[in-house]
Amino acid sequence: MTNTEESWVKHYLPDALLPRIEAELLTRPAYHSPIATISDIRQNGLLEAWSVTAFSCIRNFADYLDSPIYFVISHAPIPSAMICKFDDFQCIVITACLSENMTRLAANLLAEGNIFEFLLKSVEPSEPTGIAQKARKEAVYNCARQNMAISTEIWNVAHLLTNYSSYFIIAHEISHILLGHFDSHNAMSMVEFEVHDVPPTLLSRSNEWQADSFAAIATLFRLNALLEMEAEPNADWLQDPNARVRLIAVLGYLIFTSMDFLDNNDGDYSLRTHPSPMSRAGLMMATLSISAHHLLGVDTSCTHKICQSAFKAVEVALLNIAGGALSEDEVLKYGNEAQTSLDHFFIYLQFDKANRDYSRLSNISWKYLIPGVA
Numbered sequence: 001m002t003n004t005e006e007s008w009v010k011h012y013l014p015d016a017l018l019p020r021i022e023a024e025l026l027t028r029p030a031y032h033s034p035i036a037t038i039s040d041i042r043q044n045g046l047l048e049a050w051s052v053t054a055f056s057c058i059r060n061f062a063d064y065l066d067s068p069i070y071f072v073i074s075h076a077p078i079p080s081a082m083i084c085k086f087d088d089f090q091c092i093v094i095t096a097c098l099s100e101n102m103t104r105l106a107a108n109l110l111a112e113g114n115i116f117e118f119l120l121k122s123v124e125p126s127e128p129t130g131i132a133q134k135a136r137k138e139a140v141y142n143c144a145r146q147n148m149a150i151s152t153e154i155w156n157v158a159h160l161l162t163n164y165s166s167y168f169i170i171a172h173e174i175s176h177i178l179l180g181h182f183d184s185h186n187a188m189s190m191v192e193f194e195v196h197d198v199p200p201t202l203l204s205r206s207n208e209w210q211a212d213s214f215a216a217i218a219t220l221f222r223l224n225a226l227l228e229m230e231a232e233p234n235a236d237w238l239q240d241p242n243a244r245v246r247l248i249a250v251l252g253y254l255i256f257t258s259m260d261f262l263d264n265n266d267g268d269y270s271l272r273t274h275p276s277p278m279s280r281a282g283l284m285m286a287t288l289s290i291s292a293h294h295l296l297g298v299d300t301s302c303t304h305k306i307c308q309s310a311f312k313a314v315e316v317a318l319l320n321i322a323g324g325a326l327s328e329d330e331v332l333k334y335g336n337e338a339q340t341s342l343d344h345f346f347i348y349l350q351f352d353k354a355n356r357d358y359s360r361l362s363n364i365s366w367k368y369l370i371p372g373v374a
């Protein structure tokens with residue numbers, strides 16, 4: 001056993017606590033699937049990589065939590081994540097297919113060329129060569145299941161994207177506890193795809209936006225730290241601060257894309273627990289631009305421009321290789337939803353910040369995320 005394996009095993013949910021998580025999962029029909037055992041994970045390189053990343057993220061934030069934190073990998077056939085909070089411990093549940101979908105989706109889209117050239121060489125994405133033949137969600141679903149031939153160079157970048165996406169997703173889950181979101185409603189668990197068993201409120205959507213924002217900055221911190229320690233191989237191109245913003249923008253957009261096909265975006269905005277995935281990408285851009293300015297010295301308008309190019313590179317790749325695109329109506333709808341949400345969230349924060357305890361977050365630079373919350 002290597003040291004790294006030994007470490008992640010320490011944060012894997014102990015057998016004695018499994019029945020308590022299983023009881024909670026029974027309330028979520030989509031999660032009625034077996035939990036991966038430690039030996040299952042050891043036999044699957046992708047799941048082991050997920051576990052090592054989960055460990056590194058948990059280790060970075062564990063000191064800020066009042067009780068132990070664990071993770072488990074579920075075989076539920078939905079790309080999703082959730083967090084369960086109990087009086088004496090907390091546990092992140094992630095699904096194996098989230099990691100598998102993300103890696104395959106990233107590799108296939110990178111092989112198309114536009115995202116790869118944009119990420120590594122800052123080449124602006126080209127205009128699409130085809131026309132849309134199917135809905136975007138269907139294209140995303142197909143793209144995550146195609147077995148295209150992938151070069152080693154592309155796999156390396158796909159794994160890099162998956163690795164930091166995993167960190168982003170775990171940080172998002174931990175932040176629901178760190179940011180006090182469980183104190184604001186009675187649920188014991190929060191899931192990351194649309195469900196209607198939590199009262200859908202502005203508060204819940206605002207919490208998701210805060211968690212996405214936290215995750216983006218946490219991932220940027222992680223990336224900076226590894227580069228500083230020269231612990232990120234195969235990534236000379238990330239020495240450029242703008243390249244780091246490109247990486248976060250692309251991986252954020254891919255995360256929301258990989259969760260998008262499950263989500264009913266046609267539902268009424270006011271009845272949703274989460275902003276719709278594609279508008280979450282736009283919302284993330286707002287806070288990423290603030291944090292990239294503080295952490296990397298990248299100008300706010302430059303980050304906006306990078307995010308727009310990143311989103312376009314993914315859309316062009318999706319259209320070129322899988323024949324699916326957002327319709328003009330969808331683009332308008334998600335753009336409007338992001339703008340409306342942002343307006344609501346900032347108003348909400350003005351009321352909220354007086355009532356929440358952000359003190360333990362001062363050391364992890366929550367202050368960089370939201371203007372006025374220090």
Ligand SMILES: [Zn+2]
Binds near residue numbers: 172173176190192208
């Ligand atoms: Zn969440």
